[in-house]
Amino acid sequence: MSRFNPFKNLGPGTLVAAAFIGPGTVTMCSKAGAGFGFSLLWALVLSIFATLVLQGMAARLGLIHQKGLAQAVRGQLKSKWAQYLSVTLIVSAILIGNSAYQAGNISGGVLGLQPIFPETQINFGSFSLNYLAIVLGAIAFIVLYIGNYKILEKALVTLVLLMSISFIITAIMTTPDWGAVFSGTFIPSLPNNSLLIIIGLIGTTVVPYNLFLHASLVQEKWKDESDLKKVRKDTVVSILLGGIVSMAIVISAAAISQNTIQSAADLAKGLEPLYGDFSKYFLGIGLFAAGITSAITAPLAAAYVAKGCFGWEGNLKSTKFRGVWAFVLIVGVIYAALGSKPTDIITFAQVANGLLLPIIALFLFWVVNKSNVMGKYVNTPTQNVMGILIILIAISLSVKTLFNVFSA
Numbered sequence: 069m070s071r072f073n074p075f076k077n078l079g080p081g082t083l084v085a086a087a088f089i090g091p092g093t094v095t096m097c098s099k100a101g102a103g104f105g106f107s108l109l110w111a112l113v114l115s116i117f118a119t120l121v122l123q124g125m126a127a128r129l130g131l132i133h134q135k136g137l138a139q140a141v142r143g144q145l146k147s148k149w150a151q152y153l154s155v156t157l158i159v160s161a162i163l164i165g166n167s168a169y170q171a172g173n174i175s176g177g178v179l180g181l182q183p184i185f186p187e188t189q190i191n192f193g194s195f196s197l198n199y200l201a202i203v204l205g206a207i208a209f210i211v212l213y214i215g216n217y218k219i220l221e222k223a224l225v226t227l228v229l230l231m232s233i234s235f236i237i238t239a240i241m242t243t244p245d246w247g248a249v250f251s252g253t254f255i256p257s258l259p260n261n262s263l264l265i266i267i268g269l270i271g272t273t274v275v276p277y278n279l280f281l282h283a284s285l286v287q288e289k290w291k292d293e294s295d296l297k298k299v300r301k302d303t304v305v306s307i308l309l310g311g312i313v314s315m316a317i318v319i320s321a322a323a324i325s326q327n328t329i330q331s332a333a334d335l336a337k338g339l340e341p342l343y344g345d346f347s348k349y350f351l352g353i354g355l356f357a358a359g360i361t362s363a364i365t366a367p368l369a370a371a372y373v374a375k376g377c378f379g380w381e382g383n384l385k386s387t388k389f390r391g392v393w394a395f396v397l398i399v400g401v402i403y404a405a406l407g408s409k410p411t412d413i414i415t416f417a418q419v420a421n422g423l424l425l426p427i428i429a430l431f432l433f434w435v436v437n438k439s440n441v442m443g444k445y446v447n448t449p450t451q452n453v454m455g456i457l458i459i460l461i462a463i464s465l466s467v468k469t470l471f472n473v474f475s476a
Contacts, residue, residue, distance in 0.1 A: 081306030090362030091176020101321025106252030116311035130286030138376025170400025177359025205401030234354030367393035
C-alpha cells in the first residue's frame with residue numbers, strides 16, 4: 069500500500085503559487101494584517117476559491133487540448149481581425165505589465181536579503197547601483213536559460229516550500245488569537261476604508277498571466293487525459309498552500325496593529341522588537357523566495373503567452389522564447405538595480421491587468437465549454453455557475469480598479 073504524499077507529483081500548480089505569491093502579495097497582505105487585523109482573511113479565502121476554479125479550468129485545458137490558452141483562443145477565433153485584436157491586447161498587456169512588475173519582484177527579493185547584506189549599493193560618483201538586483205537577475209537568468217522543465221520545476225518547488233515554511237513559522241511565532249483568526253476567515257466583514265485592500269488581496273491572487281502559464285506548463289509534465297487526477301491534485305494542493313502562506317503573512321502583520329506598514333520591509337522592522345531577530349530573518353528568507361520565484365515565473369509566463377499568440381514552434385530553448393523572457397527579465401533588473409520607480413509603466417500595467425482579467429476569464433470560460441476543444445471534459449453545470457460568478461466579480465473589481473487609477 070503506497071503512502072499518501074500530498075507533495076508527490078507537484079509541479080505546474082506550485083509554479084502558479086510561486087507566481088502569485090510575489091512581493092506585491094506580501095506587501096498587500098502585510099497592509100491588510102497591520103491595518104485590519106484578522107478581519108479580512110475571508111477575502112483571501114474568496115480569492116483562493118476563485119483561483120482554484122479558474123486555474124483548474126486552465127490546467128484541464130492544457131492537459132486535454134495539449135495547447136496553451138493563447139493557442140486555444142487564437143484557434144477558435146475564425147475572424148482575422150478578432151485574432152489580431154485579441155493577440156494585440158493579450159501580448160501588450162502581459163509583456164508590458166510583467167516587465168513593469170518584474171522590477172518589483174527583483175526589488176522584493178533584494179529586500180529579503182538586506183538583513184544579511186545590509187549594504188547593497190555600489191556608487192560610481194553620482195551614479196548608484198544595487199548589485200543584489202543584478203545577482204538575483206543572474207540567478208533567474210540561469211534557471212530560465214537552462215531550459216529544462218524538470219530543473220525549473222524542482223528549483224521553484226524548493227523555493228516555494230522554503231517560502232512557505234518561513235512565513236508560516238513567522239506567523240506561529242506571533243502567537244495569534246486563533247479564535248479571532250477563525251472568525252476573520254469565515255465571517256465576512258467590511259471595516260471602514262477596507263475596500264481597496266480587499267480589491268488588492270483578490271487582485272494579487274487571481275493573476276491573469278497565471279492562466280496562460282498553467283495551461284502551458286501542464287503540457288510540459290503530463291500528456292494524457294488519464295493524468296487528470298494528478299493535475300487536479302497538483303492544482304488544489306499547490307494553490308491551497310499558497311493561500312495558507314498569504315494568510316500567514318496577514319496573521320504576522322496583525323501582531324503589529326499599526327497603519328504605518330507600507331511594505332514587507334516595514335513588517336520585518338515592526339516584528340523585530342516583539343519577536344527578535346529570528347522573525348526578521350525568517351521573514352527575510354520568505355520575501356527573498358517570493359521575489360526570486362516571481363522573478364522567474366513572470367518572464368516565463370510572458371514567453372509562453374507570446375509563443376501561443378504568434379504560433380511559434382520549439383521548446384523552452386528556442387531563440388524566440390528565450391528572447392521574450394530575457395527582455396522582461398532585463399527590463400526588471402535595470403529598473404530594480406537603478407532604484408527607479410516606473411510609475412507610468414506600472415500605472416499602465418494596472419489598467420491593462422484591470423481590463424485583462426475578466427476578458428481572459430471570459431476567453432477561458434468560452435474555450436473550456438467548447439466540445440471540439442475539450443471533448444467530454446467540457447465544464448459541468450456547477451463549474452459554469454462558479455465561473456460566471458467569478459467573472460462577474462472580476463468585472464466589478466476591474467471597474468473599481470480602473471476608477472481608482474483614473475481618479476488618483
